[in-house]
């Protein structure tokens with residue numbers, strides 16, 4: 551299958567590129583092709599006619615999106631629009647990666663694929679949601695794969711941030727304990743996408759690892775599994791203020807994976823242990 555992966559030098563993009571290497575891959579990073587450039591995207595699709603486009607390009611710095619709003623809209627929303635238009639013009643399937651942050655985050659239960667999203671409270675979430683809407687409206691042959699709390703090689707992520715903080719010999723690290731979600735590895739997401747490529751499902755799919763944790767639980771487990779005796783102190787979101795307010799509840803239920811009869815996602819602690827073994 552001829553697959554074009556955007557954001558191929560990002561955290562998920564590099565993992566996708568490595569695990570899908572048996573396919574005929576077209577890999578582009580921002581310096582090769584800016585997805586916010588409508589003509590560039592259309593010309594690339596017309597010239598290369600990919601069977602499938604996997605869009606893993608995005609402006610992912612959640613706090614920076616609050617101040618660089620125009621850029622966030624151009625990449626996360628307009629970029630998806632350009633890819634959706636180009637895919638429907640040349641007849642490619644579009645698989646675009648989205649996020650738990652599209653939800654408001656105040657529900658007491660995990661969000662499933664048929665819950666109503668509204669973009670939530672952050673510019674990042676709102677622009678990612680607008681990108682989803684463009685795709686739904688412009689490209690019928692689409693999959694939107696919502697993932698969350700992602701870590702892996704070749705990208706900024708919470709696991710690596712915690713390990714770098716531990717190297718600073720801080721007496722303690724404060725971590726929020728009132729936001730809950732599903733820590734998820736790029737490896738698990740890539741296996742899911744491989745499975746999804748074998749289906750012709752259209753619509754939204756939630757693809758996070760099984761089990762949930764607060765960021766505090768996540769941090770403690772990172773240190774435990776790494777054999778590091780780092781003191782972690784739980785705190786509230788009000789004590790750890792960030793420019794973008796993170797959702798309290800980011801948990802995603804995976805109703806579609808179950809309905810499709812696909813392999814369940816792995817448990818988050820097992821995935822984390824595997825990642826730490828290979829990355830330390």
Ligand SMILES: NC(=O)C1=CN([C@@H]2O[C@H](COP(=O)(O)OP(=O)(O)OC[C@H]3O[C@@H](n4cnc5c(N)ncnc54)[C@H](OP(=O)(O)O)[C@@H]3O)[C@@H](O)[C@H]2O)C=CC1
Nearest residue numbers: 557559560561562580584585607608610649697698700705
């Ligand atoms: N990281 C996370 O925790 C989560 C991520 N996601 C989603 O998963 C996907 C992959 O995320 P992740 O791998 O972490 O992100 P990264 O930030 O690691 O990678 C994103 C890539 O997109 C590229 N990019 C940025 N702007 C453009 C542009 N205008 N045109 C083309 N490429 C561009 C970046 O290039 P450059 O490096 O040059 O800027 C980067 O290589 C994204 O859709 C993200 O929203 C969803 C949930 C959680």
Ligand SMILES: Cc1cn([C@H]2C[C@H](O)[C@@H](COP(=O)(O)OP(=O)(O)O[C@H]3O[C@@H](C)C(=O)[C@@H](O)[C@H]3O)O2)c(=O)[nH]c1=O
Nearest residue numbers: 610612649650698699700708711724725726765790796
């Ligand atoms: C570094 C640090 C963070 N935190 C908190 C802040 C925040 O609430 C939470 C996570 O912070 P981060 O900035 O690492 O993660 P954040 O950028 O919010 O991660 C999000 O990224 C985007 C791209 C997504 O799509 C989401 O699914 C999610 O993974 O941890 C602490 O409490 N203590 C700390 O020392």
